[in-house]
Amino acid sequence: MTTPDRVAVVGAGVSGISAALALHQAGCAVEIVERDDRIGGRIGVAALGDREVLLGGKNIGRGYTRLRALLERLGGTGYEPFGINTSRIVAGKLVSLDSENRTEAMGAIVRMCDWRDLIKLDGIARKVRTTESARFLGSDLARKLGRHDDRPLSAHFHRNTADHFLRPITVRMNGAEPDEAYFGNFAVNMGMLIDRFDQPTTGLSALLARVESLVEIRYRTAVTGITKADGDVLLDLVDANGRPTRTRYDAVAVCTPAHAAAPMLAPLSEPLAGLLRSVRYFPATVAVVHYVHDVFAADVRAIALDDQPCSNAGSYGRATRNLVRYTFSGRRGRLTDPTDTEVLDLVADTERRLRNHLGIAPQSSTAAAIRHWPQAYCGYLPHYGDFLDALTAATAPHTGIALAGDYLLGTSLEACCRSGEAAAATLLSAPLPQGATR
Structure with missing residues (x-):
C-alpha cells in the first residue's frame, strides 16, 4: 500500500473538506481546488447586516456522527437543540410536527396521512431506526424498496399522505414533488425525518475556515478537464484571471455534485460523465x-x-x-x-x-x-442501486481518481461527509474510518 504524496481535492464543500482532512491526516500533501471565493460549498455563507448567516445546510442531526467528529477535529462547537419543527394547513387547521416531541409528532403524522398508509410508513421508520446503513443511498433497504421504482413515490401512497406528509419532505430535502421522487430513495428521507437536530453555537463557516490552516486552497479556480498520463492525474485549471494551467497530481478526489463532476471527467471517460449527467x-x-x-x-x-x-x-x-x-x-x-x-x-x-x-x-x-x-x-433517480453499481464499474478502471458528493450516499451533511471520507479511503487503499459508509 502506497500513500499518494500529492493529492488534489476538487470542491470545498463538506464532501471535499472531509476528504481533504482524511488525506491530510494520512500524510498526503493536499491541495483543494475551489471555483468559489470561500469554503463551505452549498452551506451558503452570506452576510446579513452585521452578522453571518447560512443559506444552505446548517443543522446537525444527532445521528451525524462523522460530521460531528469532523467539526471536533476543527476545534469543536457547542450545540443547542433545534429539531425538525414544521407545520401544515390540514383541513383548514394548523398541524405541527416537532421531532423533539415524539408523542405529539405521531399525532400530527396520523392527522396528515391516510390511515391506510400508516403501517407502511411505520415499517420503513422502524427499519431505518434500527439499521444505520438504511439512512443512506445504496443500502439493502433502499435496493429492496427500489424494486418498485417503476412508479413514482406518490403512486405508493394515498393522496392525503402524498399531499400533506410526503410533499414537505421531498420538496425540502430533494426539491422534488412526490410524483418526481421514488420509493427506493425514501428511506434516506425517513432517516432525516426521525433524527433530532441541533444547531451549532459556533458558526459552521468559522469552523470550516480552519481547514485553510491545514491544507492549501486554490480559490476562484475552475477545473475544465481531468485526464491521466504516465500514472499521474492531470487537472486542466483556469484561474480567476482566465489563465489556463495543467497540474499533475498522484491522485484526485472529485468532491462536487454530479452535474459539476460530469464535464470535468468527460475527457477521461464519456461513459462515466454520461452517468453523472443523468442524475x-x-x-x-x-x-x-x-x-x-x-x-x-x-x-x-x-x-x-x-x-x-x-x-x-x-x-x-x-x-x-x-x-x-x-x-x-x-x-x-x-x-x-x-x-x-x-x-x-x-x-x-x-x-x-x-x-x-x-x-x-x-x-x-x-x-x-x-x-x-x-x-x-x-x-x-429511480432504481438508484443500479445507478450506483454502474457508477462503481465505470470508475473502477481509473485508479487514482475517487468520487464524493451528494449523489452517492444522500444529500444530508452527514452523507456528504461520509462520501468524502470514503473517497479518501479509496485513494489511500485503506480501510474506511469507523462509521463511514462506502
Whole structure:
C-alpha cells in the first residue's frame, strides 16, 4: 500500500473538506481546488447586516456522527437543540410536527396521512431506526424498496399522505414533488425525518475556515478537464484571471455534485460523465430576512406551504425567530435567475400568507440575504442501486481518481461527509474510518 504524496481535492464543500482532512491526516500533501471565493460549498455563507448567516445546510442531526467528529477535529462547537419543527394547513387547521416531541409528532403524522398508509410508513421508520446503513443511498433497504421504482413515490401512497406528509419532505430535502421522487430513495428521507437536530453555537463557516490552516486552497479556480498520463492525474485549471494551467497530481478526489463532476471527467471517460449527467438536480432560491420583532412562536417555528413559489418559511434558529428563512423550491418555486427585487416581491407575498395562517401583525424588515442555486437539490433517480453499481464499474478502471458528493450516499451533511471520507479511503487503499459508509 502506497500513500499518494500529492493529492488534489476538487470542491470545498463538506464532501471535499472531509476528504481533504482524511488525506491530510494520512500524510498526503493536499491541495483543494475551489471555483468559489470561500469554503463551505452549498452551506451558503452570506452576510446579513452585521452578522453571518447560512443559506444552505446548517443543522446537525444527532445521528451525524462523522460530521460531528469532523467539526471536533476543527476545534469543536457547542450545540443547542433545534429539531425538525414544521407545520401544515390540514383541513383548514394548523398541524405541527416537532421531532423533539415524539408523542405529539405521531399525532400530527396520523392527522396528515391516510390511515391506510400508516403501517407502511411505520415499517420503513422502524427499519431505518434500527439499521444505520438504511439512512443512506445504496443500502439493502433502499435496493429492496427500489424494486418498485417503476412508479413514482406518490403512486405508493394515498393522496392525503402524498399531499400533506410526503410533499414537505421531498420538496425540502430533494426539491422534488412526490410524483418526481421514488420509493427506493425514501428511506434516506425517513432517516432525516426521525433524527433530532441541533444547531451549532459556533458558526459552521468559522469552523470550516480552519481547514485553510491545514491544507492549501486554490480559490476562484475552475477545473475544465481531468485526464491521466504516465500514472499521474492531470487537472486542466483556469484561474480567476482566465489563465489556463495543467497540474499533475498522484491522485484526485472529485468532491462536487454530479452535474459539476460530469464535464470535468468527460475527457477521461464519456461513459462515466454520461452517468453523472443523468442524475437529476432541482433549483432553489433562499432568502433570510431580519425583522424588528419575532415572526414565529416557540411552538410553531416553520410552516410548509403549497400552491405558491415559497415551499417553506421558518425561523432561522430556535431563539432567533425574528430571522426568517424563505425557501423557494418545488414545482412552483423553480425560479430562473431571479433578481433580488423579484425574490423580495415573493417574500412580501409570503409574508401576507403567514399573517393569515399565524394571526400576526405586519412586521418591518431591516435586511435580507438572498442566494439562488440553479442546481441546488439532488433529486436522485429511480432504481438508484443500479445507478450506483454502474457508477462503481465505470470508475473502477481509473485508479487514482475517487468520487464524493451528494449523489452517492444522500444529500444530508452527514452523507456528504461520509462520501468524502470514503473517497479518501479509496485513494489511500485503506480501510474506511469507523462509521463511514462506502
